[in-house]
Amino acid sequence: xxxxxxxxxxxxxxxxxxxxxxxxxxxxxxxxxxxxxxxxxxxxxxxxxxxxxxxxxxxxxxxxxxxxxxxxxxxxxxxxxxxxxxxxxxxxxxxxxxxxxxx
Amino acid sequence: xxxxxxxxxxxxxxxxxxxxxxxxxxxxxxxxxxxxxxxxxxxxxxxxxxxxxxxxxxxxxxxxxxxxxxxxxxxxxxxxxxxxxxxxxxxxxxxxxxxxxxx
DNA sequence: ATGATACATCAGCCCAGACTGATGAGTCGT
DNA sequence: ACGACTCATCAGTCTGGGCTGATGTATCAT
Numbered sequence: 001x002x003x004x005x006x007x008x009x010x011x012x013x014x015x016x017x018x019x020x021x022x023x024x025x026x027x028x029x030x031x032x033x034x035x036x037x038x039x040x041x042x043x044x045x046x047x048x049x050x051x052x053x054x055x056x057x058x059x060x061x062x063x064x065x066x067x068x069x070x071x072x073x074x075x076x077x078x079x080x081x082x083x084x085x086x087x088x089x090x091x092x093x094x095x096x097x098x099x100x101x102x103x
Numbered sequence: 104x105x106x107x108x109x110x111x112x113x114x115x116x117x118x119x120x121x122x123x124x125x126x127x128x129x130x131x132x133x134x135x136x137x138x139x140x141x142x143x144x145x146x147x148x149x150x151x152x153x154x155x156x157x158x159x160x161x162x163x164x165x166x167x168x169x170x171x172x173x174x175x176x177x178x179x180x181x182x183x184x185x186x187x188x189x190x191x192x193x194x195x196x197x198x199x200x201x202x203x204x205x206x
Numbered sequence: 207a208t209g210a211t212a213c214a215t216c217a218g219c220c221c222a223g224a225c226t227g228a229t230g231a232g233t234c235g236t
Numbered sequence: 237a238c239g240a241c242t243c244a245t246c247a248g249t250c251t252g253g254g255c256t257g258a259t260g261t262a263t264c265a266t
Contacts, residue, residue: 011121011123032203033204070264076195081191091184199265
């Protein structure tokens with residue numbers, strides 16, 4: 001097995017996912033690529049708000065932005081999500097033993 | 104396939120993981136069960152702070168508390184972590200298509 | 207060129223929640 | 237019984253970050 005190196009939970013990365021609107025945006029982008037205007041009408045949030053959240057998601061590597069005329073299409077990056085999922089899964093697997101440190 | 108039902112990302116659950124001290128605590132508990140005093144000295148955080156974070160982790164189902172004399176041992180619950188990991192993984196898998204909704 | 211549309215960015219408001227010191231409750235050793 | 241210890245809870249402070257209205261920058265249609 002290659003990826004047996006210990007992956008640390010990165011709270012900064014998790015923070016990006018831990019927002020209701022950002023989570024909703026990711027769900028929507030999982031089905032198809034969408035531009036900002038779609039996300040605005042689907043979520044009901046204000047344009048500036050959606051745009052800010054997209055910036056956060058982009059800088060964290062969870063979405064890709066593809067400018068297209070006056071639109072900007074956003075697309076999910078599954079690899080980034082899988083890295084987080086794997087880190088959590090590996091943490092769960094590491095917890096097998098029932099050892100307890102004495103006081 | 105059994106678990107093919109769509110799992111929604113729960114931002115409230117992710118919020119619990121998205122804190123540096125809580126993430127550190129989970130890492131430590133992955134190796135062995137520890138009581139609060141261990142976590143206090145390992146993390147360097149104040150006792151009240153650690154205790155508060157443990158309460159959050161407990162209420163979210165990520166750790167189990169086992170009172171033991173005047174100590175309280177905390178143990179990781181891998182199933183809870185796996186549920187989050189699976190939700191993220193499933194979201195990543197759902198993103199295969201390169202469809203884009205027209206404007 | 208003018209207006210309309212899509213999106214980004216900015217400044218400011220506001221609140222959830224992380225942190226702290228103090229106190230309370232329970233348990234142990236002597 | 238008394239002090240020492242572990243841990244939980246409380247009240248209060250303060251900062252990060254989500255939200256908004258306004259403005260700026262492109263791009264499109266006519």
